[in-house]
Amino acid sequence: MRTLRLIAVGLLAGGAACGDLAPEAAGVPVATAVHAGHQQQATVGTAVAVPPSVRVTDAAGRGVRGLSVTFVVISGDGSVRDPATVTDDSGVAQAGGWTLGPAVGTHTLAARFSGLPEVTFVATATAPEGQGSLMPVVASDNQSAGTGSTVPNAPAVVVRNAAGALQSGVTVTFAVTSGGGSLAATSGVSNAQGVATAGAWRLGGAPGRNTVSASAPGYVAASLAATAVDATAPVLDRTVIVSGLEVPWDIAFAPDGAMLFTERPGRVRVVPPGGGAPRTLAQPSDVAAAGQSGMLGLAIDPQFATNRHVYTFQSFRAPTGARDNRVVRWTVDAGWTTLSNRTDIVTGIPWGNGGAHSGGRIRFGTDGHLYVTTGDNRVGPIPQDLQGLGSKVLRVTRDGAGAPGNGTFPRPADPRIFAYGFRNPQGLAVRGNGQVFTCEHGPVHRDEVTLIAAGGNGGWDPMNPGDPTYRGYEGQWPMSDSIKFPAVLRPTWTTGSVSEGMSGCGFVTGTAWRAWDGALVVGLLAGRRVQVLRLSADGRSVLLAARALEFGDRIRAVTQGPDGALYVATDGKSGGDEIWRVAPRP
Structure with missing residues (x-):
């Protein structure tokens, strides 16, 4: 059995121990930290022994009472019992319990507060005694693509035995479990590196979450997720409005x-x-x-x-x-x-x-x-x-x-x-x-x-x-x-394993931008383009990634104007730089 590591990520507040100050002495909440839940062990599908809890403190380290806290599963498809709670007299809030999901690997849980940094719990779920495991290949999990289109990487898992050793020659069965998409091949045999790969994964026709399961006799199953997004991208018209710049x-x-x-x-x-x-x-x-x-x-x-x-x-x-x-x-x-x-x-x-x-x-x-x-x-x-x-x-x-x-x-x-x-x-x-x-x-x-x-x-x-x-x-x-x-x-x-020279960035909004409405646009210098990223509501993941304005120019600045168009500045043309107006075509 591998040891479960549970790490609480947040702003650690100093000060006195919990409960040694009267609650009415506490001031404005400024810091969040773990209170309990360290160094636990749990197998897939079971609850960690100690329910996660956090503490909220003021600038003097005193607990703050009555602050709403919500515990949310971020990854691993587990569940939280009694996720919504409030801090007590010592500034502590505790979830009713955290049950890990059905897949071996890293599972995360966040405690979220209004106006304060969240605390993220990270756990590694292990297989039951005597069972091997299937673990998603990182590049094939949590992808995104347009509705009805194929994700960049086919679903793949790493096959390990109960001792954690890579296993070759194991037949893994893949199946679409939500979203209504399809797989070009529904089975794969693990290679010398223990990796078994399915056929191309085409997502369903409606925006939302799609999932695929991976299973093999004697192994704990895995689940891979992808997000289908509206693939309708705007058609852009570019006009040079200022030239001869430095x-x-x-x-x-x-x-x-x-x-x-x-x-x-x-x-x-x-x-x-x-x-x-x-x-x-x-x-x-x-x-x-x-x-x-x-x-x-x-x-x-x-x-x-x-x-x-x-x-x-x-x-x-x-x-x-x-x-x-x-x-x-x-x-x-x-x-x-x-x-x-x-x-x-x-x-x-x-x-x-x-x-x-x-x-x-x-x-x-x-x-x-x-x-x-x-x-x-x-x-x-x-x-x-x-x-x-x-x-x-x-x-x-x-x-x-x-x-x-x-x-x-x-x-x-x-x-x-x-x-x-x-x-x-x-x-x-x-x-x-x-x-x-x-x-x-x-x-x-x-x-x-x-x-x-x-x-x-x-x-x-x-x-x-x-x-x-x-x-x-x-x-x-x-x-x-x-x-x-x-x-x-x-x-x-x-940008992964290479720098593309990230520079100015900003958001574009408006229905004329179609699938890019509300997206973050990022200027790249060495990458010589604008990267479009539609983000999740919490800002922590990408729902849609697209490339735009690939004209061979280094991009220094991107700003949306009051007319709804994007204004783009180039870089490095030796006195011939330009500002463009880029507008979605009606």
């Missing part, structure tokens, strides 16, 4: 339709309302444009109609030669001729190694606060340093102060930090439901889209303990290191 880096729209954009060498420009030739609004002489730094991110204040504030992320060169990255607030006049009243609201964001890895995307959240991504400058200690502003997602007020509710951290942290441990997040997207995603330009082997949370750790730590040497391009250093950081923010989507 590395346009970000695009933002004012309420009156004016389109602002930055150029990395140091300019903020605008196409005025109603169209016309671009005008330069500002070209500060102190912009330190080098490497991946310069005039980068751009955001319009949600209260622009009354304050006319525009924000930029830009590199700064002092008269002494010192450099840093800054967030600057400006005021633009009613005639769209100039930016004035410059106020540097966030300073001291590190700049280094010739302008490498500055991050630089800024967006207002639905909460009215400004989110800012920063990079690691290719300096090893920066990502996990909670006193510095590099490799972070900052969340600040309009004046640059730390916004309330920025989470708790394992060590004293700068109050402007919302999440930490990133490499070079050049993209930032805000969903209509308030979810915020980073689109992170990774090392040679990986880019990531990640749903961020207050106090979360992106898991990037490119150095050996005690050795500040930057190790960011070696394949053994993962972007999201779940071994070193069990509570790591787990990516929603990755």
Whole structure:
């Protein structure tokens, strides 16, 4: 029997033991953590011995009473008894029980709270004594495809005996169990690597969950899942609206339709309302444009109609030669001729190694606060340093102060930090439901889209303990290191084993986008396209992935305009870069 590992993933709060403070002394809930349920054993189809429970605490570590908690099975097809509950006087909430599903392998359960990071329990279900097991091949499980179409990888399982050894020559029977799809072949014999594969899997004609079972005499069966989605994709028309640009880096729209954009060498420009030739609004002489730094991110204040504030992320060169990255607030006049009243609201964001890895995307959240991504400058200690502003997602007020509710951290942290441990997040997207995603330009082997949370750790730590040497391009250093950081923010989507140069990202909405309505669109530099990702409601999985705008151009920025069209900036054409208007055809 293999030992079951149950890991609770969440923000660990310090403080006094449960129950030693009166409930009325507790304040606003800020942290979540496991309370009970560690180091258990369970076979498939049975309940873990100790029901999972969590504890919610305030900033002082005191339990918070009366907070609603819902326990939800994430994977493994198990079940939860009494999943909805509330925290007691000690801040503890407990599920009635967790029964693992029928398949050997990893099963996950989440405890979810309104406005707080969830806690995820991970369990490994084992086969009963004397029985072998069938385990899904990762690449063939949890796929997606259009309704009535074939998933990329045929269903496949790994066959192991009771001792865990790979078994060849075992005939495995596959069957469609939900969704109404079909298999081109319903059996397969395990090869020398213990893998048995079915025929091509065509999903059913209705959107939703499809499943296939895999079974063999004497082995615990497995279940594989796929999601059928509406495959109707929009037909796109592309128009070049601005050309002759020099590395346009970000695009933002004012309420009156004016389109602002930055150029990395140091300019903020605008196409005025109603169209016309671009005008330069500002070209500060102190912009330190080098490497991946310069005039980068751009955001319009949600209260622009009354304050006319525009924000930029830009590199700064002092008269002494010192450099840093800054967030600057400006005021633009009613005639769209100039930016004035410059106020540097966030300073001291590190700049280094010739302008490498500055991050630089800024967006207002639905909460009215400004989110800012920063990079690691290719300096090893920066990502996990909670006193510095590099490799972070900052969340600040309009004046640059730390916004309330920025989470708790394992060590004293700068109050402007919302999440930490990133490499070079050049993209930032805000969903209509308030979810915020980073689109992170990774090392040679990986880019990531990640749903961020207050106090979360992106898991990037490119150095050996005690050795500040930057190790960011070696394949053994993962972007999201779940071994070193069990509570790591787990990516929603990755580029797999290669970096495609992830840059700007954003959401597109509107029925004209058909199957892409509400999708996240991601610009890729090396990948030379836009990646379309329709996400689940919780933001943790992808329901539909599609490729678009594959014209051989590096894509730097993607922003939906007030007309519903997508505006796209190219990168790297040596003064010939463009901004496109991309609209779905009616």
